[in-house]
Amino acid sequence: MVAILAVQGAFIEHAQALEKLGVEYKYLRNKADITPDIDRLILVGGESTTQRKLLKELDMLEPLKALIERGAPVLATCAGLILLAEKITSGEEPVFGTLPIEVCRNAYGRQLGSFSTVQDIGEVKAFPMRFIRAPFVEKVLSDEVEVLNVTDGRITAVKYKNQLGFAFHPELTEDLRLHQMFLEL
Amino acid sequence: MSENRYQLNKELAQMLKGGVIMDVTTPEQAKIAEAAGACAVMALERIPADIRAAGGVSRMSDPAMIRGIQEAVSIPVMAKCRIGHFAEAQILQAIEIDYIDESEVLSPADDVYHINKNEFKVPFVCGAKNLGEALRRISEGASMIRTKGEPGTGDVVQAVRHMRMIQSEIAQLASRREDELFEEAKRLQVSYDLVKFVHDNKKLPVVNFAAGGVATPADAALMMQLGAEGVFVGSGIFKSGNPEKRAQAIVKAVTNYDKPEMLAELSANLGEAMVGINEQEIALLMAERGK
Secondary structure, eight states: OEEEEOSSSSHHHHHHHHHHTTOOEEEEOSGGGOOTTOOEEEEOSSOHHHHHHHHHHTTOHHHHHHHHHTTOOEEEETHHHHHHEEEETTOOOOSSOOEEEEEETTTTOSGGGOEEEEEEETTEEEEEEEESSOOEEEEESSTTOEEEEEETTEEEEEEETTEEEESSOGGGSSOOHHHHHHHTO | OOHHHHHHHHHHHHHHTTOEEEEESSHHHHHHHHHHTOSEEEEOSSOHHHHHHHOSOOOOOOHHHHHHHHHHOSSOEEEEEETTOHHHHHHHHHTTOSEEEEETTSOOSOSSOOOOGGGOSSOEEEEESSHHHHHHHHHTTOSEEEEOOOTTSOOTHHHHHHHHHHHHHHHHHHTSOGGGHHHHHHHHTSOHHHHHHHHHHSSOSSEEEBOSSOOSHHHHHHHHHTTOSSEEESHHHHTSSOHHHHHHHHHHHHHTTTOHHHHHHHHTTOOOOOOOOOGGGOSOOGGGSOO
């Protein structure tokens, strides 16, 4: 079962993508929702400070970190990428810290810096990318991290073992190819 | 504003969903709000309860004060301008605010025209008490809607009324025959395309939050169960006995709005809630500003 972290942010958009692909899912809004049948995880866009706070206070951080460390495939978009990162440039404590990258929050500035473009993401050609007050990957911290996209000199998509991290929002487009990539992990 | 910029602005509102946007008047309050889990803050010199108490003309806040708050937190910062006051909006855009609230909480600058928000690059949120108002603001370029409620009262009755009204009008519109939509567009004073969108999708084309009078975790949960996609809390937090604790409780209540056991725990020992005023006791109905 795919679980979508739904404490705050754009979780409905990910659910809609999974529905189009005919995949079952459940929302995680508190500790009791984290059941043993979960074998895949989506970390959604939203405010990472809000999500961090709720993960901790609702006692969801440790069980989800354990799930990721056991190798359950993870798809992380925007705020989700910040949750996964081993290091955050502004010096905040990492949240899950399972993805060996350094991530820079609000890296393109305020909302006026939000933008869109079309680029290749690894093997996926011409993918519509939506960046909303987005982070980017400042640097990768392990040779095992595969860089899937560089836009304007900034790393915006990475793969490490079963973890897919995107600085942009595939869930805001009609294009399902990156969700498919996640489901094939 | 280009089509793509408008889309990006609607998408920022989508990222705020399931969150709480808190009114703050100082960098210190902004930090408390951020630490409590607010997904954005609204920077303003006086919270609505104090605006109401002080009376007189209420205007856009000092840009220096807003900048101080932008520097204090990493979450999006919103600020209010007066209805129709496009010069105030230009100033807020110049300081790169993340969202402008063209708000009935401030004294209206224009009693006929709202701001043509399509001319701006920064996004706007506007208040609405029914579907017609919501769609008119959207056609002017608003990329997010909130209920008007009755700000600064701690009385949730108007937010409830407005949310129920918008939801029931959406449901009615969705049940109309297609050939009736032209008449609906006339009645609502908006374009046929917007009416058709709501008819086909059974929702507004932008995110819809609750605002005005939310003071407790239960109020927030009520609004979420009525269909709000997130909540603004104005005076409710920093006019209460223990702002930090109340802010955290409301954030969690919005996430788990349909879990009464959790809400019971969250509602316990929060200290004094803000002193409310019933709607019958107020002379000035802010919700009546801007139609």
